[in-house]
Structure formats: structure tokens, C-alpha cells
Amino acid sequence: MSARRDAPYDVERVRKDFPILQRSMRGKPLVYLDTAASAQKPQAVIDAIVDLYSKHYANIHRGLYELSETSTRLFDEAREKVRRLLGAADAREIVFTRNATEAINLVAASFGRTHVGPGDEVLITHLEHHANIVPWQQLCLEKDARLRVAPVSDAGELRLEELERMISPRTKLVALAHVSNALGTINPVREVVALARAHGVPVLVDGAQAVPRFPVDVRALGCDFYVFSGHKLYGPTGIGALWARAEHLEAMPPYQTGGDMISSVSFEKTTWNKIPHKFEAGTPDIAGAVGLGAAIDYVSALGLERIARHEDDLLAHGTRLLGEIPEVRIVGTARRKAGVLSFVVEGVHPHDVGTILDQEGIAIRAGHHCAQPLMDRLGLPATARASLGLYNRSEDLERLATGLRKVVEMFR
């Protein structure tokens, strides 16, 4: 697994690490093309969770016995692994959450409620996932502020010059996806951050689709907040993380209150714990964090640069194969894309495409991909979406293309 960085990517060997890929689906080898929704788990992640519960488990912090000490150490190590993954300066800047959605809600409820007031603006883009729309929309409703939306082109690319024009003295935050879950577009985050920072506006980046697909360095990006989900990074469900600059976390009020996030409590007054603990009320998902740590070890050993190259090659291959079917139109043709192939089949609803492909043992997603405003912008009720993971191979895309020819045939 810890192959040299320049060694060829041995996908067949990688696949052996994922037990679920060994099973068949409807009598055929499973073709899993829904990693953008959730990734499958390598044995190393499953083992880490089993190992924790079998050998080391106890509640973390303040336990005066060895099990609690070990659990605490494993939990802290997981935080350090997230820090390294994101290139953050300090593990105190990593807050564990349930997922990217909760991380965005945390920022909206804490930072947002503090900084956004009547007449202020929050600027997002037209290609956001609902998770990066609704928390801001609700914040704006509550504060009598205005949600503004930077447009995208027909190809699904952010119109940077429009976004720049929309940043005003009233803009209190810019929030955007690093990679679009619906189209795969890679947003020019560095450029957006430069524009926003020139006006002193902080930037939140939804990295749910980026972190599993290529190396991310929050300091190089220059943003203020970065969020992701563990389950899309080959880790367990129920764990995700927020990275925020320490100065923001220090100044922000708590999101939830209770045990663990306090320094002292009396009935008259409570003082908050230090960061990041101030934002982690109650017993956290200890096994989730440990599993996420194992997932980070796994992708790091493979090398995110190599994973990125592998997925780029597959995306190019899939784009070519689907392009050869006249009835198939690829939706989202940005110049910079990662991991996602959205498409429609002429005269066939994406839902029917999904059902027919399922009969072929091919798992894709059909629908609005939690991005209804983007679908409306593109004039589509839904698309079919094949999304890639580090375990996909050329053959998977060839099976997809063959399946799509059957779809076309069936509806002829």
C-alpha cells in the first residue's frame, strides 16, 4: 500500500482493500459509481473501529485509567491527522463535527450570528449543495440580511468577474464549494479568496468533494473556514471536521453547550473550555474519529496526488466513452473538473436510467443531487451522475457505457 509516489497506480491491488467490492450485485461484479454520495470503506478503517471497541474503548478525557488514556490518545491522534491532511498550522484549529453539513451550521450559527446583521450580505454561488445554501438562507432570514448568489455559466463554471462585482462593503462572508458535487466543477478557490480578502471578507470552503480527490492545503488556499465529511473520505459516517483559523475560533461563541466544552460551571456562571473543545459539547464520536484517522492514513499512504491522477485519467476516459453515445449529453463541461460525470440520456428520465443500470450491477445516482437551484439554472429536473473513487477502474466506465447503450435501446 505504501507504494512509491511515482510507482504506477495498482488499482487491482487497491480494490482488494475494500471488502464490499468483492461482492457481486445482481449476479454481476459490482460497479460502484456513487462515491460522491458516500465512499466505500477499506479494511483498515473497519479494523480500526473494531480494534478500538475490542481493545481500547472508554470515554475520553479525565479518565484516570489506562483505557481512557489510550482512547484519548487515539482521539487526539485523529485530530492531528486531520490537521496534517489539511495542512493546518495547529491541531487546535480542527473541530470534530458530525459531517460537513454540521460544520457549516456551526459557522453559520456561531460566526454568522455574531457578524451578520440587518442589511448585510452573505455571498454564495449558484452551484452549491443545499448544505451550503440553507444554513446561510436561514441566517439571512433571521438577521434580515440578504443572500446573494454568484452566477455560473452554462458549462457550470463560476463567473468570477460577476462574483467580484457582487462583493460589497455589506458582504460579511463568502461561502463556496471547492468541488461541485453535482457537476464536478473545481472552483477557483484561491482567486475567490484573493478577491474576498482584498475587501476583508472571510471565506468558507465546502471541501466535501475535494478532500477525497486531491491534496488540499488550507494555508495555501488562504481561506478562513474549511469543512469536510469523513464518510466521503473512505472513513465512517457520523464524523466530519471544521478547520477554522484559531483567531476566529477564539472569538466565536459556542455552537452547542454541555459537558466537555466548559472550563468551569456554577449555577451563576459558566466559562468555556479552550479551543477546539469549546465547540465539542458532549461525548464525541470517538470511534468515528479513530476510523477517520485510519482513512486519512490510508489515502495518505496511497498518495492523494496519485489518487488525483488516477481519477483524472478515469474521468477523461469516461467523458470520451459517454461522448461516443449520441443520445448521451454530459452536463457540466468546466475546464477543471474532478471525479464527477453528470449526464442526461435523450428521452429517458435519469430515474429510469438509474433503475436499468442497477439491473446491470451498476450503482449511480439520479436526481437533483441536493442542488436544486443549480438544476433549475441548467433547466433540468434531474441528471444521472456517475462519480469516481480511488478504487474505480477503466472497466467500470466501460460497463457504464455498455449499460447506457442498453438504456437507449430499451427506450427506442
Place this chain on the structure above:
Amino acid sequence: MSELRELYQTMILDHYKRPRNRGRPEAADRRAAGDNPLCGDKVTVFARVKDGVVTDVGFEGSGCAISTASASLMTESVKGRRVEEVAKLFDRFHEVVTGASEPGSDLGKLTVFVGVREFPMRVKCATLAWHTLRAALEGGGAVSTE
């Protein structure tokens, strides 16, 4: 492929490609909108009821083959029936597409939807128009299959 052929029978594909009773009947006095947020299917059903009989019915909207064909065949099946007969027909249809009972001659053309029982994820598609029609007949409003 046999289960698929059973699901996408010729009549279903025909009604998907050429839906009957599409649009709003002029004299419609009932309407309701329905949607299936899962897949983005949307349907509006219009009906005219006179002396307890559905004298005209139509639908608008976009959806998958199953939901469109179901709406189309539903309009053909309910026209001329009494409101309470329509309710019973929906109950029977629902039982058949969920596999709770076997199809019989009482369903007429609607038996083509028997294949849906092998695809539990698609039951909502097959019943969206029916739920919406029921809402229209019961006084209108919006329904959602979620």
C-alpha cells in the same frame, strides 16, 4: 433483463412517450399538485366532478417513465367513474404495485404496472399521480411522496 422488461412494458413506454389527457381540461374544477423530491418528479392533476362522477381529468408535469405512464393510464382509467370508485381503484392499484395483492381484471390496463412490485424504490413513481388525484378530489392542495 426480464424483470426490467416487465417494468418497462410496451404499453408503459407508449404512454411515457405519448401521454394521454395531458393538459388542463377546460371545465376542470379540482386541482392538486404533487411532487417527489427524491427524483424531481412533479405533477399537477386536474379534474371535473359532476354529481359525484369524474367527468374529465388531465395532468401536467414531468417525470420518469413510470410516473408519466402512470398518470396517463390513470386518467384513462378514472374518467367516468364515481369518486368513491376512484378511491377504491387507487387502493387496489396501490396493493398491486406494492405486492400486497394480485392483479385482477378489475384493474384493466393498470395491470401493466405489476412489474413495479419488483422495484420498491419505484412505487412512489407509480403512485404519485394517484396521490395527487386523491388530493384533488378531496379538495385540492399539495402532496409530496417524501
